[in-house]
Ligand code: ADP
């Protein structure tokens with residue numbers, strides 16, 4: 393009986409939070425008993441129990457009640473062997489433990505997410521320009537501004553940048569930033585505590601409202617309803633609204649039509665997947681930030697370019713890779729070279745493998761330098777062949793996961809030390825010789841297509 397109810401409640405909870413939150417905290421929870429007004433859950437550790445209670449206790453209580461269970465309290469028990477030992481009983485969360493409504497009802501703004509730290513490139517220039525415009529705080533002709541795009545492309549960063557800029561230039565404005573989950577959370581707690589009037593009036597007193605990841609509202613009818621009214625009230629009062637989502641409003645299923653069309657009536661801009669230039673720009677900027685924490689750490693030429701080529705998923709992954717690289721290099725006290733990078737990030741690199749083959753590289757390089765493939769691979773040491781050969785070896789090392797001996801074999805059975813020498817030579821040259829750097833750039837691009 394308990395498990396049946398819990399299965400339903402879990403589904404409801406799932407719709408109201410991020411996939412990660414759900415997977416990490418709610419999915420593993422087991423409802424053991426529903427006894428009187430106490431629901432007892434089994435959790436592997438006391439920490440997990442506390443965490444779940446603090447962060448999701450209200451939602452769980454609310455959903456249990458909605459499912460017809462008169463539950464007043466949650467209990468989290470840690471089993472020891474076969475015998476269940478209850479951990480300290482945790483009462484339903486105190487209202488005072490939650491931030492009160494009012495100016496601090498939103499979530500905090502990350503001061504690092506500014507326009508200065510946002511790298512602009514082709515894929516995000518429109519979104520950036522629109523965000524800048526809104527951040528001026530004046531009368532804006534598009535309302536709402538709707539930013540959408542895949543995960544890790546900078547939507548949240550831009551929203552925080554707007555908030556940071558407004559806080560600096562227009563401290564008179566009341567700016568509220570909420571994730572859609574927080575919006576829902578406030579909404580359900582206001583319902584539970586019979587504070588809907590406060591909730592409504594406080595939402596409607598803001599000058600700028602931002603709601604991040606609105607796709608999480610899909611399917612949540614009562615929350616959408618409330619959101620819609622807030623939305624309309626603010627737009628009528630000519631207050632700015634900024635929304636983000638993982639897809640265009642028109643493509644949001646389980647979102648009411650009138651909300652969908654409302655979301656489209658301002659400016660809808662998308663953040664495109666990153667391109668090479670943008671990734672390199674982001675890496676250079678983030679490397680500078682990292683370098684401030686690791687002043688003795690040196691990055692060898694070519695490493696950032698290598699990462700920009702090889703990690704193409706999103707900026708968050710790129711950033712994570714860099715953080716890891718710096719930490720690892722400082723731990724082993726070594727310079728950040730291509731080799732170290734490949735060692736340290738092999739899992740990330742593998743996941744992003746673009747599968748360029750040695751043969752493709754050889755073919756492109758010989759075309760580029762207008763020499764025969766047989767001369768590129770063959771034994772002649774003429775400079776007209778040797779340099780392109782080194783370029784090709786370098787590209788094989790950086791764009792494939794082949795080992796040095798393996799690459800050597802494919803270049804006319806050369807020794808791995810020859811390959812290593814070639815790779816190093818091109819690494820050095822690419823920093824000083826712009827012709828080589830340009831060649832590498834062109835070739836990489838051609839190979840990426
Ligand atoms: P989203 O909200 O679109 O999923 P985020 O705004 O959370 O993405 O971005 C993920 C990470 O990548 C953040 O740390 C952010 O600072 C960084 N990031 C994304 N785009 C850029 C950019 N153009 N310049 C600098 N950092 C960026």
Ligand code: MG
Nearest residue numbers: 547548549604
């Ligand atoms: Mg985000």
